[in-house]
Amino acid sequence: xxxxxxxxxxxxxxxxxxxxxxxxxxxxxxxxxxxxxxxxxxxxxxxxxxxxxxxxxxxxxxxxxxxxxxxxxxxxxxxxxxxxxxxxxxxxxxxxxxxxxxxxxxxxxxxxxxxxxxxxxxxxxxxxxxxxxxxxxxxxxxxxxxxxxxxxxxxxxxxxxxxxxxxxxxxxxxxxx
Numbered sequence: 001x002x003x004x005x006x007x008x009x010x011x012x013x014x015x016x017x018x019x020x021x022x023x024x025x026x027x028x029x030x031x032x033x034x035x036x037x038x039x040x041x042x043x044x045x046x047x048x049x050x051x052x053x054x055x056x057x058x059x060x061x062x063x064x065x066x067x068x069x070x071x072x073x074x075x076x077x078x079x080x081x082x083x084x085x086x087x088x089x090x091x092x093x094x095x096x097x098x099x100x101x102x103x104x105x106x107x108x109x110x111x112x113x114x115x116x117x118x119x120x121x122x123x124x125x126x127x128x129x130x131x132x133x134x135x136x137x138x139x140x141x142x143x144x145x146x147x148x149x150x151x152x153x154x155x156x157x158x159x160x161x162x163x164x165x166x167x168x169x170x171x172x173x174x175x176x177x
Contacts, residue, residue: 101152103130103145103163104172110136113143120166121159126151 019027105113110131117127130136130145137144155163167176 101147101175102173103147103167104142104170105145106142106170106172108143110138110143113145116166117163120162121156122163126154126159 105116108116113136114127114131117130118124122130129151130147135146135148135151137146152160164176167173
C-alpha cells in the first residue's frame with residue numbers, strides 16, 4: 001500500500017483554500033468570463049445612453065443651425081452659455097460697491113426730460129419729485145436724476161417698463177440694461 005504523507009498546516013485562525021491544478025484553471029477561466037460579461041453589459045448600456053444623448057444633441061443642433069454639407073475633420077463646436085452665481089465671498093465686495101440708481105438722459109435738457117417722463121406715464125407728482133433740485137442735475141450735455149426709493153416704488157408697472165425701456169437705450173444706465 002502507498003502511504004501518503006500528511007502535511008501539518010498551521011492555520012492560526014486564518015482560512016486556507018487549496019486548489020488542484022484543474023480547479024485553479026476552472027476558477028481562473030470563470031473569473032475571466034464573468035469580467036468579460038460585466039464589461040460587455042456596461043458597454044452595451046453606455047451605447048444605449050449615448051444613442052439617446054446623440055439624438056437629443058442632434059435635434060438641438062438642427063434647431064440652432066442647419067448642418068453644413070461638409071463637416072470639418074475635427075467636428076463641430078457647440079457652445080452654450082451657462083450663468084453661474086458668484087461665490088458668497090464676492091457678496092461683501094458687491095455690497096461695498098453698490099451705486100445709487102441713476103437715470104441718465106444724455107442730450108436732453110430738463111424740460112425735455114420732464115416731457116419724456118410724462119410720455120412714459122409718470123404722474124405729475126412723480127415728475128415733480130424726480131425733477132426737484134435735490135434729485136436732478138442738469139448740465140449742457142445731459143440730465144441726471146437720482147430717484148429715491150419712494151419714487152421708484154411709486155411707479156406703476158407700465159410706467160416703469162416704458163421708462164426703463166427708454167433708459168436701457170443708453171449704455172450709461174447700468175441697471176436698466
